[in-house]
Amino acid sequence: MRIRVNDTVVVLSGDDKGKRGKVLSVDRAAGKVTVQGVNLVYKHLRKSQQSPQGGRLSREMPIAACKVALVDPATNEPTRLGVRVNENGDKVLYAKASGETIRVLVKRKSS
Helix, strand or coil, rough: CCCCCEEEEEEECCCCCCCCCEEEEEEEECCCCECCCEEEEEEECCCCCCCCCCCEEEECCEEEEHHHHEECCCCEEEEEEEEEEECCCCEEECCCCCCCCCEEEEEECCC
């Protein structure tokens, strides 16, 4: 999974299709990501000393990572991702639609 925290993603399917948001957390073992403002559910809270008013809180729940796509920084559209080695010898993540580099995955060791 190439998605990391603070990446901007677009939801591809489901009730929140087309929504954009920042990734808040990534669960690699379960293959899920939590996106800000997406897949909101209500959590009901009883009155207590920590929350004297109680009520309903809206929270983001995780969604499957296959249902989101990273936003291409060049075109501002969803894109698939690829990995290649650039001329410096660094392994980089790039957007397949535009070919633009997104981030460096592994730096080349200098000898």
